[in-house]
Amino acid sequence: MSNPSYFYISIAIVILCIVWTIPDSKQIDADTEICLQHENKIMKCGETISVLHDVFEKAILSAYAAAEKQEKNQTEKYIQDALKHDVQLMTDYKNTLWDMKPSAKLVGNREQQKHVSGNAAMTTVTCWRHDKDLYYTTGFQRYGIRFQNGRLIVPVSGTYHIYSFLGLTERGVTDEGIPVKSNNTQEIIHTMHKYNVLDTADIEIASNVQSRKNASRGNFNYYTSQIVTLVKLRAGDEISVRINDEALLQHTENNYFGLHLI
Template sequence: MVTMSVKLLKRFAGANLLLLLIVLIAVLCIVWTMPDNKQIDKDTEICLKYDNKNIKCGRTTDLLLEVFEKEISSAYATAEEREKIQTENYIKDVLKHDVQLMNDYKNTLWDMKPSAKLVGIREKPEHQHGNAGMTTVTCWRHDKDLYYTTGFQRYGVRFQNGRLIVPVSGTYYIYSFLGLTERRLNGEGIPLESNNTQEIKHAMHKFSVLDTADTEIASNVQSRKNATRGHFNYYASQIATLVKLRAGDEISVKLNDVTLLQHIENNYFGLHLI
């Protein structure tokens, strides 16, 4: 009887050992066949719920910046839409009760468009030299110096380092006129030798703070004269064009030979939101 019980216990133990071995083999097979998952470094990577559906993982700084920009864009769009609706409701309400007030409101909006016209200053000009031989013309009357002149600076347009800075985004009419003088003869009527034979280039440039880039918008190029009379050669250069600008963009006038700026009080440079 005892011998039989021992045999049964041995068989039971053997069966359990075999079952355990099968389970271990199955676990090893599952582990070996599982795909390798990249470990997320909590210090440099993060996972966030994206588009309310999927989980997106990536570098912490990049992912947070992307989410931040998305939220900011959404907030600005919401605010802009809300402001548009409020303005439309206000205009509709005014139109119902007071047509004259509605006309005054539209006229005020038209008059408040940013605009500026700078005129040349009489003092000896100082200039900022730029790349490729182009120099920023900085000899402009601005702000309070425009009083009692034909120039003006209105509704948020600022002047800094020879540049006009626009306050709001939109399409602008920009323009510039330069009267240029080149001496041909000295006081005794003897021709002066000049080694400068390059063409005269007058250009308007845009500097974008967001893109940190200075780009040419429009230019006027003319050859130098070979006059046979008079002590001076005179040149007139004018630029006028339409350009789409963003708030903060800076508009400047550039010239490739600032020695031609002898009589600058008749020069002007400006812009107007259309």
């Protein structure tokens, strides 16, 4: 769109030329009053400042209306050109724009996460299938969501629905039926964190804590842990899942982790 100051200058020049060249203009008092002929051929006289102010106001409104119309036409032309050259854009671009919200659902891969026995520190879960590995699964990554080092990175700021599910397994009884004495008696802590390069440390968003139990099915203890919440995120925030005992991640293919902009 043209610079608005250009219109002011152009209008001022045009008006001055009109005032100087109109043959039918009758000067009543050059210092205080002026007469101008309007489009309907009617002469209008009045205070110089007031008359010129009305002329300027009408001319400016007309100029801005023309500029707004030109910008609208250029925008529509841009969209039409984009639709011709980008087959991924849907035909009704304007109506579907708000449906193109960033979203992702990662699913666990079949490989066990490498862990250190007895490690009770909070560790990021990294055993996720992502990007092209999500083909032919229930998972997906759409509209700008990226994955890096076990984290989902959001492309735009907004309120997000985030969630995580972990199925956890712990050996409780040996094949001979002898109870396994666990060296780790701590509670199971499952958390979701966010990190941004502008922050100094990871920030915990939500958590789920549960105590350990004795074997309830066969030779293993089975646990499930789920987190679902809403959180306001900034563009560039990295969302991750953490657990305080990696050894519980024996069977990860049923796990999932995701988010979407609401």
